[in-house]
Amino acid sequence: MGKNKVIFYLIDGARPDILTKLADKGDLPHIKQHLIEEGSFTKGTTCFPSTTGPAYLPYLTGTFPGDHNITGIRWFDKRAFLKDGRWARNSMRSYCGYEAKYFNDDMNPKYPSLFEEYDDGINLYNMVTKGVKEENDVTKEGKTGLYFNAHFKHRHHEVDRAGHKKLMESLDRDSRFTYAVFPSIDWDAHTYHYDDPKTTHQAYKIVDESLGELVQALKRKNEYDNTLIIMASDHGLSSTHSHLDLGKFFKKHKYRVLEYPTILTLRPNMTVFISGNSFASLSFLDKKEDYTKSDLLSNHGESMNDLIQQEAIDFVVVRGAQNEYFLLNNEGESLIRANNQKLSYHPITADVLGIGEKENLNFQECFDQTLETEYPDALWQCHQLMQSPRAGDVAISAANGYDLRDFWEIPEHKGSHGSLHWEHMHVPLLTNQKNHISEPKRTTEIHPIIKNWIDQ
Numbered sequence: 001m002g003k004n005k006v007i008f009y010l011i012d013g014a015r016p017d018i019l020t021k022l023a024d025k026g027d028l029p030h031i032k033q034h035l036i037e038e039g040s041f042t043k044g045t046t047c048f049p050s051t052t053g054p055a056y057l058p059y060l061t062g063t064f065p066g067d068h069n070i071t072g073i074r075w076f077d078k079r080a081f082l083k084d085g086r087w088a089r090n091s092m093r094s095y096c097g098y099e100a101k102y103f104n105d106d107m108n109p110k111y112p113s114l115f116e117e118y119d120d121g122i123n124l125y126n127m128v129t130k131g132v133k134e135e136n137d138v139t140k141e142g143k144t145g146l147y148f149n150a151h152f153k154h155r156h157h158e159v160d161r162a163g164h165k166k167l168m169e170s171l172d173r174d175s176r177f178t179y180a181v182f183p184s185i186d187w188d189a190h191t192y193h194y195d196d197p198k199t200t201h202q203a204y205k206i207v208d209e210s211l212g213e214l215v216q217a218l219k220r221k222n223e224y225d226n227t228l229i230i231m232a233s234d235h236g237l238s239s240t241h242s243h244l245d246l247g248k249f250f251k252k253h254k255y256r257v258l259e260y261p262t263i264l265t266l267r268p269n270m271t272v273f274i275s276g277n278s279f280a281s282l283s284f285l286d287k288k289e290d291y292t293k294s295d296l297l298s299n300h301g302e303s304m305n306d307l308i309q310q311e312a313i314d315f316v317v318v319r320g321a322q323n324e325y326f327l328l329n330n331e332g333e334s335l336i337r338a339n340n341q342k343l344s345y346h347p348i349t350a351d352v353l354g355i356g357e358k359e360n361l362n363f364q365e366c367f368d369q370t371l372e373t374e375y376p377d378a379l380w381q382c383h384q385l386m387q388s389p390r391a392g393d394v395a396i397s398a399a400n401g402y403d404l405r406d407f408w409e410i411p412e413h414k415g416s417h418g419s420l421h422w423e424h425m426h427v428p429l430l431t432n433q434k435n436h437i438s439e440p441k442r443t444t445e446i447h448p449i450i451k452n453w454i455d456q
């Protein structure tokens, strides 16, 4: 038997309930046998915002987006913008275009990636490549063409099939860690529906077939028992029926809005940055420091109150005094207070999270007591995100069924993620080894499990 290895299938956008349904129907025979029956299958929670890229960080570094100051697939840094101007390196970011290459440098060096810890690590299609050696980024060649066809011609599945081939070829490299992204479930769910039999279900089946071949190959090489296979996703998706374009909304309120891709707006006085399309952060440029609730409502109360009344907005998060965050919805407000690594939650005029009063919950209790609520892990997730100034003055969690972009959305999205709603927060966590990930967990907790397996 060789050394201990981890092969990680990141099945982007997979939902635990859809995976269960397809496995029960017999559509995912390999996942059912090797993972669900012979290994383990449980539910996890991702981070806020629940969006591709930032939501890979918990797996790869064991920490949340707020810890890395990477608060979305797009972010705006008010301090840097007001101090150094629009074109400064750290004033704003969109990882969707050419700035994707800055992602690695933007990460907090305090939290090294698994590729920095295991320098033979193999990468497939993952944008977080910090520490990956050039020759180990095995899908780099040909990726642009495949992604172009996927995005503009909806030829999604070719990408996963090509990735699978590369995954099988890479087994001969005898690497300790492999991170393989299968992107089509997410793409199909955005383009069609998260539960579409003709497209999205097929993407699950491609993953299943890949696993079947991988298990066979590992057994043939006598490496199955020392390989920990993990299969997990970075977020779920919900179905989108309506769009509220936040940029347009604030333009109607007479703001000069800076947003992607129109970052040339003259003398902007506010910014709208959207991720996944059900998460947004807003910054108001008339105040240098972060806004707190009372100042925000006295200076921008009219637009904020109108915003909160919109059906598309589930709730917004704003700062109070230090380590206090207010959640506002169309019924009223609740308060989250952090004290000594414990969080309390107080409904004031409304119970925004629907969990009742909570007093001094530690990290684990925050998870356990909210896992099966409407907004899993919302207390800790609001805290970790709002610690970062790049979360903006206002963080927005969209209502299910809505997203926050319209005009710039090409092609139109039929599914979205990014919010704190359970449909976006719950992720499947599967392994081939019994008792390794048997209890529900945050995605950050997978990181030490990977390290322990390789290092044992």
Ligand SMILES: [Zn+2]
Residues within 6 Å of the ligand: 012, 013, 051, 052, 053, 186, 234, 235
């Ligand atoms: Zn994703």
